[in-house]
Amino acid sequence: xxxxxxxxxxxxxxxxxxxxxxxxxxxxxxxxxxxxxxxxxxxxxxxxxxxxxxxxxxxxxxxxxxxxxxxxxxxxxxxxxxxxxxxxxxxxxxxxxxxxxxxxxxxxxxx
Amino acid sequence: xxxxxxxxxxxxxxxxxxxxxxxxxxxxxxxxxxxxxxxxxxxxxxxxxxxxxxxxxxxxxxxxxxxxxxxxxxxxxxxxxxxxxxxxxxxxxxxxxxxxxxxxxxxxxxx
Numbered sequence: 001x002x003x004x005x006x007x008x009x010x011x012x013x014x015x016x017x018x019x020x021x022x023x024x025x026x027x028x029x030x031x032x033x034x035x036x037x038x039x040x041x042x043x044x045x046x047x048x049x050x051x052x053x054x055x056x057x058x059x060x061x062x063x064x065x066x067x068x069x070x071x072x073x074x075x076x077x078x079x080x081x082x083x084x085x086x087x088x089x090x091x092x093x094x095x096x097x098x099x100x101x102x103x104x105x106x107x108x109x110x111x
Numbered sequence: 112x113x114x115x116x117x118x119x120x121x122x123x124x125x126x127x128x129x130x131x132x133x134x135x136x137x138x139x140x141x142x143x144x145x146x147x148x149x150x151x152x153x154x155x156x157x158x159x160x161x162x163x164x165x166x167x168x169x170x171x172x173x174x175x176x177x178x179x180x181x182x183x184x185x186x187x188x189x190x191x192x193x194x195x196x197x198x199x200x201x202x203x204x205x206x207x208x209x210x211x212x213x214x215x216x217x218x219x220x221x222x
Contacts, residue, residue, distance in 0.1 A: 031208055042117075042199055042214040043155065050208060058209070090154060098143055098203070100210060102154035 003027060004103035006091050012109045019078040021106050023091030029101075031094040032074040034058075034066060036087040037105075043090065049074055081110045113138045113204050117213035125221050130187040132216045134200030137181065143203035144176055145210070146185045150196045158198075159185070190220045 004025045013019045023032065031050050035043040045058030047066035055066040063085060065077040078085055088107050092100040114137040124130050132146075145160035159174045161167050161183070166175045171190075176183040187194055197217050201210040 035212075043212040045209060045211075048209065094208075098160065099145070099157045102156065104154050 004091055004093050004101050006089075006103040006106050008106060009104065010107040010109075012111060013078075013081045015082060015110055017081050019081050019108065019110075021076040021078075021089055021091075021108070023074045023076075023103055024072055025074075025091075025093040025101075025103075026072065027093055027095065027101065028071065029093035029095045030071070032068065033092045033094070033100065034064075034074070034076045035090045035092065036060070036085075037090060038087050046076065046089075081108075083110050086110045113141070113202060113207075113211045115200060115202050115211045115213040117198075117200055117216050119216060120214070121217040121219070123219045123221060124190050126190060126192060128190050128220075130190045130194070130218060130220075132185045132187075132198050132200075132218070133182065134184065134202075134213055135182050136202045136211075138202070138204045139178060139181060140205040141178075141202045142205050143210075144174070144183045145201045146174060147199040147201060147212075148196045149199060149215075155199055190218075192220045192222050194218060195220050 033048040034046045049055045049068040067075045088105045091103040094100045118133045146158045147155040148158045149155040161176045171188045173186045197215045200213040
């Protein structure tokens with residue numbers, strides 16, 4: 001089964017600080033995605049990538065940057081963390097355009 | 112832009128009941144329709160998917176798609192407490208590598 005890992009699993013950050021969330025997949029998938037999920041709600045797409053060294057904006061990119069240095073790794077960067085960015089962040093990978101495989105999530109709390 | 116909406120927001124059913132979850136979408140050219148299930152504190156995981164009009168059954172789960180009415184649904188026969196989870200519908204538009212998720216239906220199956 002497809003394997004996607006995320007680190008850290010939880011993070012407490014201060015307002016205005018920099019936060020980097022990391023994602024690693026071992027499935028040789030081309031597509032990778034970053035979503036945020038607010039309590040009890042659906043998934044909103046922040047950034048995605050279909051090839052190394054290239055990223056695309058999703059539906060809610062403001063306040064977030066993304067980096068895809070290799071096919072296996074995809075990072076989400078919050079340069080100036082804000083209270084409104086408290087959420088659970090999921091990374092996902094996809095091969096042929098259909099099923100997405102999700103990582104376990106990172107719970108981010110910004111104080 | 113694709114809009115995906117789910118109903119109801121939450122649902123409580125007794126064990127053994129038939130459960131029906133609904134999803135509407137706005138892009139008639141959509142090509143891929145899926146249901147994801149997310150147990151509390153876990154990652155979303157693909158449950159079932161369908162590409163063309165009609166029905167698809169896998170065990171106790173049936174997915175039904177009607178593109179003309181921009182609607183698809185998930186039916187769970189003989190609902191079990193282990194089915195209690197957040198159910199997310201997802202749609203992929205033609206020519207896009209993004210999945211658009213609904214806001215979810217929180218299902219609780221009472222023993």
